[in-house]
Amino acid sequence: MNVVVNAAMSADGKLSSRRRDRVRISGPKDFARVDAIRADCDGVAVGIGTVLADDPHLTVEDPDLRAERRERGDPEHPARVVIDTRARTPTDARVLDDAAETHLLVGEDAPDDRRAALRDAGAHLVEAGTERVDLAAGLDELESEGIDRLLIEGGGELLFSAFTAGVVDDLSVYVGSLIIGGRDAPTLADGEGFVEAFPELTLADVERLDDGVVLSYAVEG
Ligand SMILES: NC(=O)C1=CN([C@@H]2O[C@H](COP(=O)(O)OP(=O)(O)OC[C@H]3O[C@@H](n4cnc5c(N)ncnc54)[C@H](O)[C@@H]3O)[C@@H](O)[C@H]2O)C=CC1
């Protein structure tokens, strides 16, 4: 599977504020850029922290991009994927509406009542791992179901795990012209942090967009 990460961060590296409410970091041109990446993928993934904080929809906005997907025989929107060990996704979350299919990667011990409720709400559940979702195993399962190219949008806990698991091929990050601050505000890669072997990046492109810049990297082995 080809995995791309895209996120928007402040100039001090934060994805949102310490209250975890959604901050508008990028502008309309960047949202259009992200829309095009979504349209080019088979799946768009976030962690349960992002679902609970932002209630994102994770669909393709631009009707022309949706038409192009239909013309090449793909569903109008990529599949939505939520990394959700305990199956906490609310049944009225926007990712569970009928705009697109939704896969929830859950832990083996996820409560049965939550699994049943989420299946009733139309989600497809994939079991991987126990205490936390085993990303490598979960993504392998998604690939076997036809998701060959996956966009991961965040948040910081999930992105750290994705780099730790070594599954990320490309990273693009929009750096907005603002400071958010706060030691408890999510950053591009949270988790425990790396102390010895740091994932290395090769800078592929720098683009000025809206009032910020997009940095594009290839992630080295
Ligand atoms: N600016 C941007 O581009 C974006 C910002 N965000 C922001 O990120 C924040 C949410 O980020 P986080 O709280 O870090 O939550 P997250 O969205 O990264 O989800 C993390 C949660 O997923 C679950 N999980 C299960 N298996 C896991 C695994 N293997 N690795 C990591 N997590 C696993 C855990 O419950 C964990 O707490 C929100 O404030 C949201 O607004 C989210 C996406 C994009």
Ligand SMILES: Nc1nc(O)c(N)c(N[C@@H]2O[C@H](COP(=O)(O)O)[C@@H](O)[C@H]2O)n1
């Ligand atoms: N690219 C980008 N720029 C910002 O300024 C942002 N605040 C975010 N946030 C993330 O965008 C996703 C929203 O999805 P929908 O528009 O609801 O489909 C979600 O993952 C946010 O955390 N992204």
